[in-house]
Amino acid sequence: MSLKLRIWRQADAQDKGSMVTYQLQNVSPDMSFLEMLDVLNERLTLDGEDPVAFDHDCREGICGMCSLVINGIPHGPEKATTTCQLHMRHFTDGQTIDIEPWRAAAFPVVKDLVVDRRAFDKIIQAGGYISAPTGSAPDAHASPVPKADADAAFEAATCIGCGACVAACPNGSGMLFTAAKITHLGLMPQGQPERHTRVIDMINAHDEAGFGGCTNTGECTSVCPKGIPLETIARLNKDYRQALRAAS
Amino acid sequence: MAISGTALVLFLILHMVGNLKIFFGAEAFDHYAHWLREIGAPLLPHSGFLWIQRVGLLVALGLHIWSAAVLTIRARKARPVKYAHRKPVQGSYAARTMRWGGVIVFFFVVYHILDLTTRTFNPVADPAQANAAIVQGFAPGRWYVTAFYVLAVVTLGFHLRHGIWSGLQTLGVSNARRERVLKATAFAVAFVTCAGFLAVPFAVLTGLVK
CATH class of the missing domain: 3.10.20.30 (Beta-grasp domain)
Structure with missing residues (x-):
């Protein structure tokens, strides 16, 4: 060729x-x-x-x-x-x-085609984690998770943080990336303690990093190499709404 | 965007249904127009309900435009260097034309109020004669009015098609199972609203409504 x-x-x-x-x-x-x-x-x-x-x-x-x-x-x-x-x-x-x-x-x-994607790290640092006691690994099935939830959490967790969602978004929004982590952790029992603070902190970090706002055009999910569904953004929005209500 | 949009969509549906009263005859339509001014009487003064509604709509519209402006400014700032080669992959035509579509609809609303509320641009000045204002306003001689009306309503249809679904997504109502249903519902509401609004000028043009 x-x-x-x-x-x-x-x-x-x-x-x-x-x-x-x-x-x-x-x-x-x-x-x-x-x-x-x-x-x-x-x-x-x-x-x-x-x-x-x-x-x-x-x-x-x-x-x-x-x-x-x-x-x-x-x-x-x-x-x-x-x-x-x-x-x-x-x-x-x-x-x-x-x-x-x-x-x-x-x-x-x-340089050339290389971009600095540390803005994603800032979003993760703001809330993309769980607090877990250290020590030996817990027993398997100590906290049961419904299979459907485990599958959906895993699907969201396959996000590799490449940033294609931002690149494709007409608004330059990083909402699909943020939503993938919110969904991944929000579906697991281990993710519940920080669920409300997580969504608020991650959205704030997202906005501060200079990403645009989501207008649900769906460009992100169509280019996502891992096929993270747009549904994750609805879940993020729902968590955000509930977090705001809990805070007020 | 979603909350102010919800108020505007509910108004649009009521407005569209109200317009269909014209198919029950001139008297029924004029009576409906008169009733709108008397809602809540005698508790509310003449046109009292209408003014409450107008203020509510103005607030909703203001918030809607303000949110859209904030999103647009953020989007511009978020991508200072444009792509040399940019191809929309999935985003529907409706999703891509929300901003300019909204501007077209806004200018239409301004014109529409001057035409059929204040009657500045309408041949029928008497506010009691609602039916006559519609029939003469959409008369074949004023084809450009009808053309602009059709353009605006179709644009509005696209705006609703993406807007209704997007609003439900923003409010966190959507999920994987509901996504298809909600998208289909948004399309159906947009289509029916569009058809309902377009029925009136076409009925005038074909002589169905006199």
């Missing part, structure tokens, strides 16, 4: 940045999207140019490091797929591919 890549290049956080065009030949359809970028970077390195910086780690779709808005869609055109698990066979020979970083004030660009 031969491809025309238009990639966002930005030297550092202060640089203005722009889209730069690269021609790439001999791309195998079996390559992952990141391997394709590796090939480009090898060539750029040999040519003495600065390789394209992009985030990646496990390359098996579970770490949440890879990002990239590919042709306008976070993680590319495949449903429930991270960029590292996206293969070049989903593109056509001679295609033009636009590659941009996540665009959000809360996720400033560090």
Whole structure:
């Protein structure tokens, strides 16, 4: 395959940045999207140019490091797929591919396609935890959890915190990420003691980090590589409403 | 957004149902218009209920616009650098046009009040003649009025389709099991409201209402 890549290049956080065009030949359809970028970077390195910086780690779709808005869609055109698990066979020979970083004030660009996602850490630090007594692990089934709740909590817990929801949201909102953690912990008995303070603190941290407000467009869930459902946001809203009532 | 929207939606449904009174004849419609001014009499003065409702609606509308402005400003700030290539994946047309759709509906409401409440733009000045104001207001010669009305009502329909569901989601009423039902309900309410409002000018144009 031969491809025309238009990639966002930005030297550092202060640089203005722009889209730069690269021609790439001999791309195998079996390559992952990141391997394709590796090939480009090898060539750029040999040519003495600065390789394209992009985030990646496990390359098996579970770490949440890879990002990239590919042709306008976070993680590319495949449903429930991270960029590292996206293969070049989903593109056509001679295609033009636009590659941009996540665009959000809360996720400033560090370099090229790498963004700083520490705003998510701030949201988690605000309430995405449970208080548990230390010591040996409790007996299995010491606190019974209905199977349906356990499954729903697990589904929400599969969030890898990649930030695709923010990248896709027309409002730049991080509500799906926040809601995934609220849902995960709110469904478990261990999550109940902090349930009310958690939702208030996490929403405050979310807003302070500069994320936008949710208007329920559903863009987030459709690009989420883990398919976190929009229902989690309704659950967050319900918890928020109940927390406000309990506080007043 | 959701709470002020709820008040506005309830008013819209009552307004739409009230409009359908026109199909019971000119006398029935004029009588309905007269009754609106006498609700609560003699406890309330003439048009007393209407003014309470108007103040309530104005507050709801103000809060609705204020919330929308806050969300829009936050959204702008949250994405200072735009995408060079942006493709909506799922967001319905209704969801994407909430802001500009809302602006269109707002200007229509202003015009609508000047047309049929104050009668500034209406050929029938007598406030007691509600039926005549509708029939002459939507007369074929004033096709541009009807065109704007249709545009505004269809825009309103889209606004309701996303707005009703979104409001239920914001209030935490939705969940995985109810999501489909609530979305279908929002669509049904939007569709019926739209059809109810559009029935009147089309009935005038086809001569069904005289």
